[in-house]
Amino acid sequence: SYVLTQPPSVSVAPGQTARISCGGNNIGSKSVHWYHQKPGQAPVLVVYDDSDRPSGIPERFSGSNSGNTATLTISRVEAGDEADYYCQVWDRSSDHVVFGGGTKLTVL
Amino acid sequence: EVQLVESGGGLVQPGRSLRLSCVVSGFTFDDYAMHWVRQAPGKGLEWVSGISWNSHSIGHADSVKGRFTISRDNAKNSLYLQMNSLRAEDTAFYYCAKDINGDYVDDAFDIWGQGTMVIVSS
Numbered sequence: 559s560y561v562l563t564q565p566p567s568v569s570v571a572p573g574q575t576a577r578i579s580c581g582g583n584n585i586g587s588k589s590v591h592w593y594h595q596k597p598g599q600a601p602v603l604v605v606y607d608d609s610d611r612p613s614g615i616p617e618r619f620s621g622s623n624s625g626n627t628a629t630l631t632i633s634r635v636e637a638g639d640e641a642d643y644y645c646q647v648w649d650r651s652s653d654h655v656v657f658g659g660g661t662k663l664t665v666l
Numbered sequence: 667e668v669q670l671v672e673s674g675g676g677l678v679q680p681g682r683s684l685r686l687s688c689v690v691s692g693f694t695f696d697d698y699a700m701h702w703v704r705q706a707p708g709k710g711l712e713w714v715s716g717i718s719w720n721s722h723s724i725g726h727a728d729s730v731k732g733r734f735t736i737s738r739d740n741a742k743n744s745l746y747l748q749m750n751s752l753r754a755e756d757t758a759f760y761y762c763a764k765d766i767n768g769d770y771v772d773d774a775f776d777i778w779g780q781g782t783m784v785i786v787s788s
Contacts, residue, residue, distance in 0.1 A: 559728075591774035593711075600761055600781060601703075601711065606774035644711050648772035653725050655701070655713035 560649035562658035569664040576632040578661045580645030583626060588648065590628040592621060594641040594663075601644065605630060632663070640665045668692035668777050670762050675782030678752055688745040688762030688779055696720075696740035699765035701775060702747045704758035704784075714760070715747060716770035723770060730756075752786045759783050 715736035763775035
């Protein structure tokens with residue numbers, strides 16, 4: 559089955575740029591979606607189809623996808639961005655949705 | 667206002683059954699695919715099941731195939747998850763989630779419910 563690999567944690571100072579990676583075999587050929595989840599809350603979609611933003615998501619959130627790595631970039635990080643972030647793809651070989659293991663973003 | 671409200675969770679013994687429901691409002695339910703996603707305590711997200719807008723396409727994760735069944739009633743704006751032969755490892759928070767499109771293939775989930783907790787224990 560298809561595996562998505564995310565770093566367990568990323569730390570960044572306020573105002574800096576956070577980059578969260580999502581690795582997978584030829585992930586560049588897939589559409590990648592990103593969610594954040596704050597403690598005790600449901601996940602929220604922040605980027606879909608590699609780089610599109612749902613309405614209401616700040617432009618500070620952007621995504622890219624190429625080769626074996628997709629990346630969620632959060633510019634001008636704020637304390638409120640602290641959350642767990644998950645990437646997601648569709649695995650055509652199994653007809654399953656696959657989530658990455660999640661990355662905890664800590665704002666220092 | 668778009669809302670997804672799950673219900674039906676609780677404490678259940680191993681081997682028993684439980685049926686989760688998700689009632690939606692604020693959008694045209696039968697235009698969209700729907701999914702169930704679960705999260706074990708302290709763990710990440712795991713897709714459980716998905717169903718297309720017309721119920722013609724359905725998928726289940728290998729971990730629940732043969733035990734869980736997803737279904738929907740478009741007339742009642744409701745999504746269901748019938749869970750049979752429950753195991754301790756099925757203990758998790760169960761979320762229903764709205765797909766961006768009508769089929770359940772290759773899409774993001776743009777709206778999530780608040781979830782319902784299922785605890786499988788003797």
